[in-house]
Amino acid sequence: MKQEYNFSRRFFLKTSSALGALAFIPKGVKAFYEEVKNFIVPKKEQLPLTISINKKSYAIKADTRTTLLDLLREDLNLTGAKKGCDHGQCGACTVHIDGERVLSCLTLAATVPGKEVTTIEGLANGDQLHPMQQAFIECDGFQCGYCTPGQIMSAVACVKEGHTKSVAEIKEFMSGNLCRCGAYNGIVESIQKVAAQ
Amino acid sequence: MRPFLFSKSSAINQALAKKNNTTQYIAGGTNLVDLMKKNIAEPESLVDITSTLSAKIEPTAKGLQIGAMVRNTALANDATVMAKFPLVSKAILAGASPQIRNMASTGGNLLQRTRCPYFYDVTTPCNKRKPDSGCSAIHGENRMNAIVGYSEQCVAVHPSDLCVALAALDATVKTQDKSGKTQSIAFKGFHRLPGTTPEKDNNLPANALIHSIELTENSFAKNCAYVKVRDRDSYAFALVSVAAALNLKGNQIVEARLASGGVAHKPWRWFEAEQFLKGKTANAANFEAAANIAIKGLKPLSHNGFKVLMLKGAIETALQQCLNP
Numbered sequence: 001m002k003q004e005y006n007f008s009r010r011f012f013l014k015t016s017s018a019l020g021a022l023a024f025i026p027k028g029v030k031a032f033y034e035e036v037k038n039f040i041v042p043k044k045e046q047l048p049l050t051i052s053i054n055k056k057s058y059a060i061k062a063d064t065r066t067t068l069l070d071l072l073r074e075d076l077n078l079t080g081a082k083k084g085c086d087h088g089q090c091g092a093c094t095v096h097i098d099g100e101r102v103l104s105c106l107t108l109a110a111t112v113p114g115k116e117v118t119t120i121e122g123l124a125n126g127d128q129l130h131p132m133q134q135a136f137i138e139c140d141g142f143q144c145g146y147c148t149p150g151q152i153m154s155a156v157a158c159v160k161e162g163h164t165k166s167v168a169e170i171k172e173f174m175s176g177n178l179c180r181c182g183a184y185n186g187i188v189e190s191i192q193k194v195a196a197q
Numbered sequence: 198m199r200p201f202l203f204s205k206s207s208a209i210n211q212a213l214a215k216k217n218n219t220t221q222y223i224a225g226g227t228n229l230v231d232l233m234k235k236n237i238a239e240p241e242s243l244v245d246i247t248s249t250l251s252a253k254i255e256p257t258a259k260g261l262q263i264g265a266m267v268r269n270t271a272l273a274n275d276a277t278v279m280a281k282f283p284l285v286s287k288a289i290l291a292g293a294s295p296q297i298r299n300m301a302s303t304g305g306n307l308l309q310r311t312r313c314p315y316f317y318d319v320t321t322p323c324n325k326r327k328p329d330s331g332c333s334a335i336h337g338e339n340r341m342n343a344i345v346g347y348s349e350q351c352v353a354v355h356p357s358d359l360c361v362a363l364a365a366l367d368a369t370v371k372t373q374d375k376s377g378k379t380q381s382i383a384f385k386g387f388h389r390l391p392g393t394t395p396e397k398d399n400n401l402p403a404n405a406l407i408h409s410i411e412l413t414e415n416s417f418a419k420n421c422a423y424v425k426v427r428d429r430d431s432y433a434f435a436l437v438s439v440a441a442a443l444n445l446k447g448n449q450i451v452e453a454r455l456a457s458g459g460v461a462h463k464p465w466r467w468f469e470a471e472q473f474l475k476g477k478t479a480n481a482a483n484f485e486a487a488a489n490i491a492i493k494g495l496k497p498l499s500h501n502g503f504k505v506l507m508l509k510g511a512i513e514t515a516l517q518q519c520l521n522p
């Protein structure tokens with residue numbers, strides 16, 4: 001999502017003096033020129049951010065456009081949260097902020113300082129898997145595994161929220177996490193197993 | 198995404214002072230960040246209002262005040278809302294996903310933009326996205342679009358579920374503008390029909406903030422229902438939805454409320470059908486008659502004729518569900 005511009009500053013300065021030389025620029029051209037100028041010289045901003053992830057504090061500078069998902073994956077090498085659709089439609093990027101499940105692809109990193117982020121990397125206790133991770137293995141809760149970190153983060157929240165009273169309720173409250181392999185039955189079973197513990 | 202400056206405001210006056218037509222407020226970000234990624238929204242700066250506005254639900258003399266920053270999950274799960282305005286909970290829980298509802302704010306939900314596929318595709322003409330460029334949907338792929346209240350310029354629908362319930366319950370939107378002036382806008386006058394200015398979704402004054410939503414106590418809590426018909430069982434926008442509420446005395450209808458999503462550019466009230474139900478017996482025959490009044494004269498587009506009968510069924514189902522909520 002970081003955009004590369006093909007226009008250089010020099011191009012802008014050159015065209016700016018060239019266009020300035022034309023005395024009678026029609027209004028439309030002027031407006032177009034303004035648009036191009038704004039596009040070439042946008043207001044970029046790097047923000048210093050201190051963000052707590054899996055109880056560890058990170059100090060980092062990031063472009064305002066950086067989403068939490070890109071910050072995790074591209075800058076901090078925490079690649080557990082996955083980029084599926086990048087538009088909030090698949091749930092592969094699900095993480096917890098202050099204990100609640102959210103979509104990291106629609107969360108700007110700039111909005112996260114002061115909050116606690118938990119990713120799939122922060123679930124296990126040392127070498128001991130989180131009960132939900134263990135259940136996914138035992139119940140075949142995945143096939144290719146791409147959506148799995150998001151599914152597990154969502155499943156942990158689903159149990160914590162208490163939305164496990166029936167298969168229908170589990171399905172409804174897990175509907176924000178899509179699985180192209182169709183491992184849904186195993187996922188529901190994993191959640192039932194952990195909820196019963 | 199276009200580069201932008203970012204700041205946070207903790208006071209309302211400060212947030213309002215920063216706002217102009219190249220600046221946008223950001224709340225949950227679930228709609229705005231998406232639109233920015235697609236270069237549909239291109240603000241030069243963002244003002245984070247998550248700690249500016251109230252995230253509280255508070256009792257008032259006449260009912261409840263819901264702060265604009267109350268997240269959708271918190272609103273749906275609030276004990277008072279569930280007891281006194283269960284229609285609001287039902288509508289919210291029929292929308293989006295748990296993750297999105299955790300992020301989405303009440304104010305942002307009202308201001309979310311249409312899901313018309315051409316609005317999202319910047320390579321196609323769209324009057325809402327780019328005034329006077331044309332409407333690709335009116336003779337295009339329009340199965341998700343409007344069946345009532347549209348214009349030659351735009352046939353989009355408002356995608357919110359929460360707003361359908363708020364329309365049915367005659368909520369009020371409290372706004373505050375740059376001069377500090379507050380305004381209370383009746384919900385039915387908040388969202389607009391497209392007419393010749395489809396780029397305008399609502400009547401929020403320029404640069405103003407939504408401060409809160411007010412609900413007045415009513416006699417609809419016992420018998421209400423939200424029915425949403427969509428392409429899959431969950432996590433999809435409505436093809437049609439119906440919020441129904443009945444104030445019953447025995448099996449006589451004292452007052453009825455009927456509103457729909459997925460049919461128009463704004464949450465749509467079926468006033469004539471409501472009027473018909475007033476004083477009638479709550480039974481299948483009257484429910485069907487009311488549904489027939491609602492669908493009379495609807496003008497579906499080339500690909501959404503199916504919505505008319507779907508709507509009729511959804512109205513009847515919702516009214517039936519009011520009797521066994």
Ligand SMILES: Cc1cc2nc3c(=O)[nH]c(=O)nc-3n(C[C@H](O)[C@H](O)[C@H](O)COP(=O)(O)OP(=O)(O)OC[C@H]3O[C@@H](n4cnc5c(N)ncnc54)[C@H](O)[C@@H]3O)c2cc1C
Pocket residue numbers: 087088089221222223224225226227228229230231246250265266291292293294297300301302303304305306307308309356357358359405406407408432433434435
């Ligand atoms: C995949 C997906 C599925 C969805 N499904 C549904 C669904 O089925 N039903 C449904 O109803 N919704 C659905 N939604 C939409 C979701 O409900 C909205 O995106 C959400 O409510 C917007 O709230 P927000 O706080 O995130 O808004 P933001 O994205 O932060 O803001 C949206 C707009 O409102 C403005 N704004 C926000 N708050 C204020 C305020 N207080 N005053 C003035 N301006 C303000 C912002 O400037 C921006 O222009 C879905 C969204 C996604 C991504």
Ligand code: SF4
Pocket residue numbers: 311313314315316322323324325326331332333334335342350351352353395
């Ligand atoms: S219906 Fe409205 S939003 Fe859709 S293409 Fe036409 S003008 Fe754009």
